[in-house]
Amino acid sequence: MKMIFRFLKPYRWLCFFTILVMLLDVAGGLLVPRLTADMINIGVESKNLDYIIGKGIAMLAVTVFSGAGALLGSWLCADLSAKIGRDMRNAVYDKSLTLSAHDFAQFGTGSMITRTLNDINIIQQSVVWCIQMVLPVPAVCVMGVGMAFAIDTVMGFLLIAVTVLIIVLAVLVTRRASEIFGRLQKLLDRMNVVLRENMTGVRVIRAFCKERAEEQRMRKAFEDYADTSISANLLFAGLESAAFFVINICIVSILWIGGDRIGAGYMEIGDITALTEYSIMILFYIIMAQMVIILLPRARVCICRIREVLEKEPEITDGPGMMRGGTTDAQSGSERAEKAVGKETVCFQNVSFRFPDADEYALSGLDFVCRQGQTTAVIGGTGSGKSTIAKLILRFYDVTEGAVRVNGTDVRDISQKELRSHIAYVPQKAWLFSGTIAENLRQGNEQAGEDEMRRVLKTAQADFVSGLSNGLDAHVSQGGTNFSGGQKQRLSIARALMKKADLYIFDDSFSALDFKTDAALRRALKKEVADAAVLIIAQRINTILDADQILVLDEGRIVGCGTHGELMANCPVYREIAQSQMKGGKANV
Numbered sequence: 001m002k003m004i005f006r007f008l009k010p011y012r013w014l015c016f017f018t019i020l021v022m023l024l025d026v027a028g029g030l031l032v033p034r035l036t037a038d039m040i041n042i043g044v045e046s047k048n049l050d051y052i053i054g055k056g057i058a059m060l061a062v063t064v065f066s067g068a069g070a071l072l073g074s075w076l077c078a079d080l081s082a083k084i085g086r087d088m089r090n091a092v093y094d095k096s097l098t099l100s101a102h103d104f105a106q107f108g109t110g111s112m113i114t115r116t117l118n119d120i121n122i123i124q125q126s127v128v129w130c131i132q133m134v135l136p137v138p139a140v141c142v143m144g145v146g147m148a149f150a151i152d153t154v155m156g157f158l159l160i161a162v163t164v165l166i167i168v169l170a171v172l173v174t175r176r177a178s179e180i181f182g183r184l185q186k187l188l189d190r191m192n193v194v195l196r197e198n199m200t201g202v203r204v205i206r207a208f209c210k211e212r213a214e215e216q217r218m219r220k221a222f223e224d225y226a227d228t229s230i231s232a233n234l235l236f237a238g239l240e241s242a243a244f245f246v247i248n249i250c251i252v253s254i255l256w257i258g259g260d261r262i263g264a265g266y267m268e269i270g271d272i273t274a275l276t277e278y279s280i281m282i283l284f285y286i287i288m289a290q291m292v293i294i295l296l297p298r299a300r301v302c303i304c305r306i307r308e309v310l311e312k313e314p315e316i317t318d319g320p321g322m323m324r325g326g327t328t329d330a331q332s333g334s335e336r337a338e339k340a341v342g343k344e345t346v347c348f349q350n351v352s353f354r355f356p357d358a359d360e361y362a363l364s365g366l367d368f369v370c371r372q373g374q375t376t377a378v379i380g381g382t383g384s385g386k387s388t389i390a391k392l393i394l395r396f397y398d399v400t401e402g403a404v405r406v407n408g409t410d411v412r413d414i415s416q417k418e419l420r421s422h423i424a425y426v427p428q429k430a431w432l433f434s435g436t437i438a439e440n441l442r443q444g445n446e447q448a449g450e451d452e453m454r455r456v457l458k459t460a461q462a463d464f465v466s467g468l469s470n471g472l473d474a475h476v477s478q479g480g481t482n483f484s485g486g487q488k489q490r491l492s493i494a495r496a497l498m499k500k501a502d503l504y505i506f507d508d509s510f511s512a513l514d515f516k517t518d519a520a521l522r523r524a525l526k527k528e529v530a531d532a533a534v535l536i537i538a539q540r541i542n543t544i545l546d547a548d549q550i551l552v553l554d555e556g557r558i559v560g561c562g563t564h565g566e567l568m569a570n571c572p573v574y575r576e577i578a579q580s581q582m583k584g585g586k587a588n589v
């Protein structure tokens with residue numbers, strides 16, 4: 001509840017007016033039966049047409065007033081709901097940006113999407129329903145029962161008895177609903193995860209002829225959800241029938257007891273009409289409120305899930321300091337001179353790292369330096385820890401032991417934003433965003449003009465863009481699926497090159513390129529990023545032959561460090577990799 005109030009707080013005046021308008025609507029609704037009763041008791045009894053017309057006009061005025069109140073109330077509620085929904089989504093999204101890869105993995109992408117879309121939708125709806133249907137209930141009950149007591153005490157007690165009966169029924173049903181809706185939400189999550197996996201991996205499923213197995217998995221997820229939904233709907237149906245049963249019993253009782261009371265002279269015929277309408281109105285509001293209350297456990301589950309995200313303490317938090325001597329557009333001459341002599345851009349100091357929840361170390365005792373103006377290459381077998389080095393530099397994870405320094409500052413001492421502003425990164429899995437090529441490139445530099453983009457595309461050997469009918473405005477599908485693996489790689493290299501950085505990291509970014517393009521790209525790259533430090537992670541030896549320093553990684557340890565020539569002479573692991581890739585003893589450069 002605290003969380004809901006937090007989001008409602010900025011709109012407290014809107015809430016206040018909404019509730020006020022809803023109450024005016026209720027008051028109007030309760031006044032009409034009173035006017036009807038007077039019309040029948042006095043006007044019809046004495047055949048006084050003027051009185052009847054007068055009451056009729058009053059009824060019309062109250063109905064118009066009450067209808068306008070209902071309309072305005074609904075509009076205000078919709079406005080309030082949309083605003084808190086928007087604020088919650090923004091808050092969850094902002095939070096998700098601060099979470100580390102491990103934090104995020106704890107929730108799972110599917111669950112995060114369900115939480116942001118579905119859960120917040122349910123919370124939004126519940127808030128509106130509570131304001132529209134639950135909040136007016138006490139007012140309706142008090143006013144309705146009060147009006148009934150004003151007509152006849154016995155009838156007043158009858159209405160109290162029925163009201164209490166329905167409230168008891170509501171409490172009993174709510175307990176059962178809580179459990180069912182909790183389960184329903186978990187099953188929705190599961191369905192989302194399976195669906196997402198199937199949709200994104202559809203080609204793999206087809207290639208391995210796994211349609212049948214996946215179909216069964218999907219069907220199971222759908223069926224479980226459907227079964228639980230049926231239980232929830234049965235609960236609603238049972239409640240609805242029970243409620244109508246109680247309403248009908250109540251009306252029969254009013255007519256029956258009312259007949260006796262009229263006979264005894266305590267009431268008039270018009271009062272029966274008013275009492276019936278009061279009872280229907282009270283019971284209608286209680287039943288509607290009950291339906292909403294049944295749904296509240298589901299909203300509570302959703303609130304807990306959103307709170308879980310919002311209250312998650314990120315494992316990786318920003319340091320307080322500023323980076324010393326990073327690249328900025330306004331660099332001093334002495335800084336540039338310092339670069340020329342090969343300032344330490346990245347420094348690993350006895351770094352060991354174990355992924356959270358993993359038993360084994362992914363990296364052990366790493367010591368190396370990447371210098372400005374130099375290319376450092378990392379080579380090693382699959383799973384040897386190459387990408388993990390990049391992730392530690394970017395601080396996607398924190399080192400378990402030792403320290404990583406960028407521009408002389410420990411990455412834990414500065415803000416992640418500042419750290420990453422000095423680094424241009426091409427991830428191992430090239431990922432493009434839906435939109436246009438230009439929009440993707442502008443993620444590297446928002447201000448970049450078309451000439452700059454064309455120049456960078458040329459460096460990244462992505463000339464194919466000029467051959468596309470829309471050129472830079474060519475459409476990119478989600479994830480870049482309308483481009484080949486090599487094209488995606490080149491576009492994501494171009495995106496990184498758009499950024500002016502101290503350090504360029506290419507994580508296996510040339511793997512899908514043919515040898516000729518790979519060599520041309522590296523030549524062009526040398527000129528483009530001559531001022532910066534470059535870290536190239538590769539599996540192919542010919543990609544790293546020219547590097548100033550090559551680190552050979554084997555099971556998370558550096559087993560060799562030097563130039564190609566030095567390593568060929570001294571490092572058996574490197575020699576083995578090189579020989580396995582060389583044709584006739586010479587690498588295919």
Ligand SMILES: Nc1ncnc2c1ncn2[C@@H]1O[C@H](COP(=O)(O)OP(=O)(O)OP(=O)(O)O)[C@@H](O)[C@H]1O
Nearest residue numbers: 355358362380381382383384385386387388389428
């Ligand atoms: N999120 C993770 N949680 C636990 N272990 C992980 C995680 N990511 C990677 N690992 C493990 O860490 C080790 C190093 O992984 P890394 O991705 O750095 O390898 P790599 O050298 O880049 O491999 P490749 O050449 O296939 O890209 C592997 O053994 C891998 O199983």
Ligand SMILES: [Mg+2]
Nearest residue numbers: 386387428508
């Ligand atoms: Mg890798």
